[in-house]
Amino acid sequence: MDLVLETKNLKKEYGSKGMVFTAVDNIDLNVYKGEFLGIMGPSGAGKTTLLNMLSTIDRPTSGEIYYEGKNIGHMKNRELSIFRRNNVGFIFQDFNLLDSMSVEDNIALPLALSKVDSKEIKDKVKRLSKFFGLDDQLRKYPYQLSGGQKQRVAAARALITSPSVVFADEPTGALDSKSSSELLQCFSRMNQEFNTTVIMVTHDAFAASYCKRILVIKDGKIHAKLDKDETRKEFFKRILDLLASMGGGVDELI
Numbered sequence: 255m256d257l258v259l260e261t262k263n264l265k266k267e268y269g270s271k272g273m274v275f276t277a278v279d280n281i282d283l284n285v286y287k288g289e290f291l292g293i294m295g296p297s298g299a300g301k302t303t304l305l306n307m308l309s310t311i312d313r314p315t316s317g318e319i320y321y322e323g324k325n326i327g328h329m330k331n332r333e334l335s336i337f338r339r340n341n342v343g344f345i346f347q348d349f350n351l352l353d354s355m356s357v358e359d360n361i362a363l364p365l366a367l368s369k370v371d372s373k374e375i376k377d378k379v380k381r382l383s384k385f386f387g388l389d390d391q392l393r394k395y396p397y398q399l400s401g402g403q404k405q406r407v408a409a410a411r412a413l414i415t416s417p418s419v420v421f422a423d424e425p426t427g428a429l430d431s432k433s434s435s436e437l438l439q440c441f442s443r444m445n446q447e448f449n450t451t452v453i454m455v456t457h458d459a460f461a462a463s464y465c466k467r468i469l470v471i472k473d474g475k476i477h478a479k480l481d482k483d484e485t486r487k488e489f490f491k492r493i494l495d496l497l498a499s500m501g502g503g504v505d506e507l508i
């Protein structure tokens with residue numbers, strides 16, 4: 255399997271002398287092409303801090319991050335922002351769509367910013383909107399969509415640059431259970447059909463059960479790892495069992 259993302263001794267500290275708090279504590283991680291990786295853990299465990307460093311939004315205090323073997327720590331801010339635009343897709347809990355733009359323009363935005371040929375943009379928007387069941391929504395504006403539709407627009411936008419990795423931070427957090435299931439099925443399909451690598455932070459064991467592998471983070475460290483080698487329902491039960499066995503501080507995850 256091809257290694258897409260690798261970290262070595264990844265650390266993030268907040269504060270200054272005498273008052274240092276370690277949010278992510280020496281994490282070593284390998285993520286392979288086509289993985290659907292879930293990151294779980296109690297509130298304050300360091301999940302978002304880890305995700306922000308992996309997705310290049312934030313820089314580590316120490317340690318290394320390699321994308322397809324390339325150390326991104328040496329990149330200057332401008333180079334890093336171009337790298338991010340071309341290699342990383344984002345899906346946030348609150349969608350982050352631009353209200354003044356149509357669905358079509360929201361999906362196309364990352365390519366429009368990269369000055370890609372308009373025919374190529376149209377073709378890609380068409381293909382992805384079909385995949386996400388949004389063909390009839392392209393002329394609408396975000397306020398005219400349901401939460402589930404908005405999140406599928408965000409997913410299409412995240413995929414349009416064919417990124418190495420798509421990061422999703424609590425993508426089902428603002429959705430009802432039916433929309434959550436639909437979105438997670440889309441994630442599984444995009445993972446299978448496009449071989450997209452997805453890294454998703456979630457509190458929700460049901461959402462996590464769609465992943466192929468789960469890391470549970472606690473106090474900034476990897477506390478447990480789970481690989482899916484059974485049906486989704488059986489995996490869901492195993493996740494619940496693990497979280498229950500962890501006891502204090504993880505009740506909120508269940």
Ligand SMILES: Nc1ncnc2c1ncn2[C@@H]1O[C@H](COP(=O)(O)OP(=O)(O)OP(=O)(O)O)[C@@H](O)[C@H]1O
Pocket residue numbers: 268269275277295296297298299300301302303304
């Ligand atoms: N900018 C910051 N300055 C200081 N401390 C921070 C900062 N950002 C995060 N922290 C602390 O780092 C720890 C990890 O935060 P993080 O947001 O990564 O946790 P999380 O696992 O994503 O939590 P949640 O599930 O509640 O979103 C927390 O104790 C938090 O208070």
